Amino acid sequence: MSINIDTTNAIATWEIPFRKIESDELLRNKDAVDLMHLFAFLHFDGINESIFRSSAAELGDQDITGLVYPDIILSSLQRTEMAQARLRQALGVLTDHSLIDFDPDTRSYSQHPVVHRWARDRLDQEEQLSSLHCTVGLLARSISPYLEASGRIFRRSLVPHLESCLQKLENSAPSFPNTSGIANSIERFAWVYAECGLWKKARTLQERLIKFRTKTLGRKHEDTIRATYSLGQTHWNLFDPRLTIEAQRKVVAARRWIWPSWFAFYVNPPWMPDFISYYAALSDLTLALWLAGRRDISKVIGMRAFAGLLKLLGPDDPITLNAMFNLARTLLHLREWDKAHDLLIPVLRKRKRLFGLNHPDTLMTRNELGVLYCERRQHLAIAERLVTNVLEARRVVLGEEHAYTLWSVNDLSKVLCERGRGSEAAKMLEDIIPIVTRTLGDDHVGMTMTKGNLAKAYVNSGRWVQAEQMLTQILKFTPTDHPDWVQTISGHVYVQIQLQQWHDAEANCLNVLEKIRKKKILAKDNPRTIVIAEQLAYIYLATDRPHESKALKAEFSAMRAGSADKLYRI
Numbered sequence: 001m002s003i004n005i006d007t008t009n010a011i012a013t014w015e016i017p018f019r020k021i022e023s024d025e026l027l028r029n030k031d032a033v034d035l036m037h038l039f040a041f042l043h044f045d046g047i048n049e050s051i052f053r054s055s056a057a058e059l060g061d062q063d064i065t066g067l068v069y070p071d072i073i074l075s076s077l078q079r080t081e082m083a084q085a086r087l088r089q090a091l092g093v094l095t096d097h098s099l100i101d102f103d104p105d106t107r108s109y110s111q112h113p114v115v116h117r118w119a120r121d122r123l124d125q126e127e128q129l130s131s132l133h134c135t136v137g138l139l140a141r142s143i144s145p146y147l148e149a150s151g152r153i154f155r156r157s158l159v160p161h162l163e164s165c166l167q168k169l170e171n172s173a174p175s176f177p178n179t180s181g182i183a184n185s186i187e188r189f190a191w192v193y194a195e196c197g198l199w200k201k202a203r204t205l206q207e208r209l210i211k212f213r214t215k216t217l218g219r220k221h222e223d224t225i226r227a228t229y230s231l232g233q234t235h236w237n238l239f240d241p242r243l244t245i246e247a248q249r250k251v252v253a254a255r256r257w258i259w260p261s262w263f264a265f266y267v268n269p270p271w272m273p274d275f276i277s278y279y280a281a282l283s284d285l286t287l288a289l290w291l292a293g294r295r296d297i298s299k300v301i302g303m304r305a306f307a308g309l310l311k312l313l314g315p316d317d318p319i320t321l322n323a324m325f326n327l328a329r330t331l332l333h334l335r336e337w338d339k340a341h342d343l344l345i346p347v348l349r350k351r352k353r354l355f356g357l358n359h360p361d362t363l364m365t366r367n368e369l370g371v372l373y374c375e376r377r378q379h380l381a382i383a384e385r386l387v388t389n390v391l392e393a394r395r396v397v398l399g400e401e402h403a404y405t406l407w408s409v410n411d412l413s414k415v416l417c418e419r420g421r422g423s424e425a426a427k428m429l430e431d432i433i434p435i436v437t438r439t440l441g442d443d444h445v446g447m448t449m450t451k452g453n454l455a456k457a458y459v460n461s462g463r464w465v466q467a468e469q470m471l472t473q474i475l476k477f478t479p480t481d482h483p484d485w486v487q488t489i490s491g492h493v494y495v496q497i498q499l500q501q502w503h504d505a506e507a508n509c510l511n512v513l514e515k516i517r518k519k520k521i522l523a524k525d526n527p528r529t530i531v532i533a534e535q536l537a538y539i540y541l542a543t544d545r546p547h548e549s550k551a552l553k554a555e556f557s558a559m560r561a562g563s564a565d566k567l568y569r570i
Contacts, residue, residue: 014115015122017097031090034070036119037127039100039109041135041168043160044116047100047109050154051142051161052087069134129172133182136165140185143192149359152397155192162189166205177212187227194230197402197439199237206231225254232284237403239445241292248285255281276319279308283323290330293482299334302327318354321347322361329368335527337376344369358393360404366390367411374415384419387412401435403446413453422460429454448477452488459495468495481521486512486528493535502543509536530558 018036021029039047052073072090075083091109094100099119100109111119123131139161144151166189169176177183186205193202206227213224232247255278282305289298306323313320328343348369351362370386373379391408398405409432413425429450440446451474458467471492478485489512496505512532516522522529533556540549553559 028089028093031072032093034072035090037131038135039111040119041132041165043164044111044113046157048157132168136185140188143188156196158192183209183212194234199234203234206234220254225251236291244288245292248288252281252285276312279305280319283326286326295330295334298330302330316350321350325365332372340372358397363390363393371411374418377418380419384415387415401439406432406436410449410453413457417456417460422457426457426461429457448474464495464498490531502539506539525558534559
């Protein structure tokens with residue numbers, strides 16, 4: 001920002017009254033000076049008084065930063081009306097001198113950008129660094145380690161202040177974190193970024209944090225493991241299966257060597273771990289393998305995690321419920337629908353009782369149950385109601401552009417297609433394509449998912465040419481070793497059959513069946529394999545080659561006869 005003559009005059013206007021405040025021995029004036037130094041490193045707008053109150057509450061529990069805080073902050077530890085009055089008096093001094101403004105509607109404070117910069121620039125380098133670190137610690141302490149749902153709106157309001165502090169940390173120490181206090185603080189900043197769906201920003205902080213803690217504490221230290229776990233969750237939310245599995249395997253390996261007690265070591269040596277933290281890590285790995293499409297392995301590990309946690313914690317513990325949910329999701333995509341349903345129903349009932357109807361974990365379970373009904377093509381009215389309610393709740397709780405909100409739009413489109421409302425589903429998906437491009441990117445798997453569902457909606461509404469174009473784009477980004485590749489090829493073949501593109505459809509079928517025969521990517525009796533075989537048989541019959549259709553039937557005995565319209569749905 002350039003400083004012109006008018007700005008210089010304005011600074012002089014504020015400098016003179018502020019020096020009078022500095023020179024005054026009154027307690028409220030000393031407190032006002034301390035607050036001004038903190039305001040200088042927060043964002044200049046939307047400074048909520050709750051930052052100071054929440055920080056004071058956390059200060060009384062555990063020191064995570066090792067910093068010396070201004071007396072005005074420490075005094076709030078008393079949590080008395082007198083302490084709150086002291087804070088308001090100090091804020092009143094600043095508002096009376098027009099150094100800050102108060103908005104009674106939002107109950108927040110702000111500064112003119114010029115005043116904000118002047119308040120920072122008037123400090124020498126050592127004072128700036130000290131005030132910056134105090135502000136970073138102040139924000140970190142206002143973030144509850146439990147991330148209660150009741151504080152989600154407040155934490156979202158902190159994002160501009162986190163950005164302001166991180167930018168200034170980067171300028172002062174590009175290699176941060178360089179102290180354990182800053183490391184502990186940016187860990188909490190990353191929690192907020194992740195909660196708000198800003199996963200790329202969370203990932204950057206978590207990678208810095210792990211590098212620092214691995215160097216100073218070691219990779220098997222509890223704090224390093226916790227940070228690695230969080231990074232794995234972030235990779236999962238960014239739909240990066242390789243890095244998710246890599247992070248979660250590190251956690252599993254570390255947990256294998258960290259026992260709750262020496263007695264546990266003698267009872268359960270490393271090759272036979274039998275404790276809660278290890279099973280919880282296995283449950284997280286289950287989710288990572290599901291994302292990667294390695295669902296058979298995910299099922300085996302998920303069953304082990306669930307059995308271990310059920311034995312040690314019982315069926316009602318939230319950690320056990322997480323394992324049940326992760327296993328249910330894997331079973332759903334393995335088409336073991338009855339088993340998935342038997343797990344999802346108790347998880348939903350207990351999460352509603354423990355966390356409430358609109359807690360993120362409860363919303364996830366409600367959504368998955370709706371998807372299960374959609375996959376089974378049963379209770380579609382209930383499925384629509386479940387997924388619609390989750391979508392509406394996520395729009396309110398997470399925002400219109402959060403990745404989980406966009407996920408719900410995709411799931412609702414599937415239900416609408418099953419109910420014969422493809423045009424409505426296509427409109428919903430077309431509306432979010434620009435949002436997905438802006439927030440996730442064109443090469444993100446979330447875009448692939450959205451385009452896949454849009455292709456399905458085009459098919460459902462008879463827009464065959466658009467569907468064929470969309471599926472051609474998707475196949476360019478779908479690895480041939482991923483189970484969804486076969487399903488996408490099957491959908492493409494179905495559209496090509498409708499367009500009577502017999503040669504291309506046959507080539508696609510033969511390509512898939514050849515990979516199944518040689519590389520064993522699916523079993524010959526797998527439902528997806530059978531659909532491809534049935535599609536090829538239909539092509540043979542449509543092109544007057546009944547003998548080839550009969551030979552195919554001999555190889556894939558589970559094939560059924562029928563029309564393309566009845567058998568082949570995307």
